Amino acid sequence: MSNRTFTMIKPDAVRNGHIGNILQMINAAGFRIIAMKYLKISKQQAEKFYEVHSERPFYGELTEFMSSGPIVAAILEKDNAVADFRTLIGATNPAQAEEGTIRKKYATSLGENAVHGSDSDENAAIEGNFFFSGLERF
Numbered sequence: 369m370s371n372r373t374f375t376m377i378k379p380d381a382v383r384n385g386h387i388g389n390i391l392q393m394i395n396a397a398g399f400r401i402i403a404m405k406y407l408k409i410s411k412q413q414a415e416k417f418y419e420v421h422s423e424r425p426f427y428g429e430l431t432e433f434m435s436s437g438p439i440v441a442a443i444l445e446k447d448n449a450v451a452d453f454r455t456l457i458g459a460t461n462p463a464q465a466e467e468g469t470i471r472k473k474y475a476t477s478l479g480e481n482a483v484h485g486s487d488s489d490e491n492a493a494i495e496g497n498f499f500f501s502g503l504e505r506f
């Protein structure tokens with residue numbers, strides 16, 4: 369069981385004014401913020417971050433979208449963090465997400481789905497290291 373995961377509030381949710389509401393849901397669900405920053409990534413950085421998806425048909429659209437505006441990146445801590453955060457955010461496609469999940473409330477489409485959540489302990493560590501140094505974690 370892991371105790372850390374990595375998240376991003378994606379450009380659609382930032383543009384739509386949902387940063388505060390999403391952070392509120394994250395805190396209310398019992399996650400502690402270990403690291404956080406507000407930044408815009410380049411297309412090249414998005415391509416590197418999503419390299420595992422490079423063969424998928426939506427890779428171009430995804431990396432274009434993720435570099436289209438600022439995001440909030442964060443490392444979160446809680447018992448069973450990866451699985452519990454995936455439950456909190458809901459299914460990839462908001463049309464299939466459970467009521468009360470972040471994606472059900474704030475995502476607009478399958479591609480523009482408001483938040484990222486790591487899918488494994490290994491990826492949580494890799495993704496957190498992509499954005500944060502040791503000095504930026506508390």
Ligand code: GDP
Binds near residue numbers: 478
């Ligand atoms: P996640 O783990 O729930 O984020 O889903 P995946 O790992 O399958 O996909 C990564 C991200 O790619 C998703 O969160 C979406 O933003 C995006 N994505 C997935 N499927 C599609 C698609 O069919 N079209 C587009 N444009 N984006 C997609």
